[in-house]
Amino acid sequence: MRFAYFICVLFVFSWCATAEVAGRIEHATFKGSTPLLLGDLIHFTGGTAERRARLANVELQWPENKMMLTASALQKHARSIDDQLGDDWTTEGYKQVFVKQCWRLSKIELEKKVKRYLYKSFNSEYVRFRNVKFSGNEQDLCLIENPIHFDMEMQNVAVVFERQRVNILIEDRVVLSPVLDVSIEEKVAVTNVAKRRGDRILLSEVSWEWVPTSRVNMNELGNSYNNLIVTRNIKRGGRLKSVNTKIRPDVLKGKxxxxxxxxxxxxxxxxxxxxxxxxxxxxxxxxxxxxxxxxxxxxxxxxxxxxxx
Missing domain, CATH: 2.30.30.760 (SH3 type barrels.)
Known part of the structure; x- marks a missing residue:
């Protein structure tokens, strides 16, 4: 029994000593030009406390003629210290960490520019953005270039979500991708009378209301409600959607x-x-x-x- 217990303890100890260490870069922030340790940039978990401490206390060399350290450079430092980390060991999170100099992007200017961009991209007759707010860590709004003039884009301009990522561009290069909270309201069509399956939708029976929504699709805004029929029963005050209406056919099945x-x-x-x-x-x-x-x-x-x- 004691022998089995000893083997079990030995196995657990051995497993802990060789357990994989994970690393995550949680912020892309300005770190100044003072001496920097690997643990200042990477949060280590797993393995033993001794391994984590050895990795965290590695002093970093500042990159020459560069304004930032990349995740790949930090991973290389970690692998050179801990030979148990394989060649494919990588960190999660941010891909770069600003180190030498930081130009702070104005939170207010960012919010204003994103709001203008959204209104420029969407028809304000059918959608409005009540509030656009960056609620993250303002230290993350740190650029390696002076953002006197910057542009922005979204990967999918047709759809906006209440948690929306945007790309900040300087000279057509993406330098930052913050996430903003967007309060969205959409103008939707509702029926003033109850409708049964097969009924026609009359424009005189349709009214419009502003409702909060978690996402809005440009291609679904301002649909025509002329020449529609009901495919599912709709209560009075119910929204007209693609799931409960369709265009009245010009050719009928079986005719x-x-x-x-x-x-x-x-x-x-x-x-x-x-x-x-x-x-x-x-x-x-x-x-x-x-x-x-x-x-x-x-x-x-x-x-x-x-x-x-």
Whole structure:
């Protein structure tokens, strides 16, 4: 029993000694030009306390002719001290840490510029941004270049979230990517009367309201509510969405339509039965009168389709 206990303790001790050490760079901040330790930039976890202390107390050399230390340089320092860290050992978090000089980006200027950018990108008739606020650590608004003039962009300008990341650019280079809190309101259509599946939406029955939302999609704003039918029952005051409405079909499933077949300079007209609903511009399957095989045809007008070769 004692022997088994000894083996167990030995195994646990050995595992702790060789357990993987993890590192995370939590802030990209100005560190000044004073002596710097690896532990000032990387938060180490795992392994033993002795290993973590040995790594944290490594004194760093300032990079020559550079304004920052990169994560890859810090990882190289760590691997040179602890030979148990493999060649593929990497840190999480930020990819660079500012060290020698910092130009502070104005929090107020950042918020104003992001708000102007959003209003420029979106139709203010259907969306408004009540508040844009940077609530992170202002020390993270640290640039290695003087931000006298800076631009900004979003990776997907069509969609904005209540927690939105933006890229700060100087001379078309991304130098910072802060996250801002955005209070969004969207103008939505609601029905003034209860609607059942299959009912038409009349514009006289639609009103508009401003509602808070966690995201807004530019491609979904200001949709036309003319020529819609209800696909799911909607209560009075309910929102009109793509999940409960659709465009009223120009061709109805199971109904006969006028069919034109064009091949070169020859045009043949006839009748066909639609196998699905369709709106102008869509391609649907139809069955020719007196035949059982379906073919593809394009809806060109109400009750009419064309087959082209």
């Amino acid at each position: 006969w339509v006028e069919l034109s077949m064009r091949s070169g300079g020859i045009s043949i007209k006839g009748k066909a039965k639609a196998l699905s609903d369709g709106v102008i511009g869509e391609t649907i399957q139809v069955v020719l009168d007196g035949q059982g095989q379906s073919i593809s045809a394009k809806v060109v007008s109400k009750g009419a389709v064309v087959v082209s070769n």
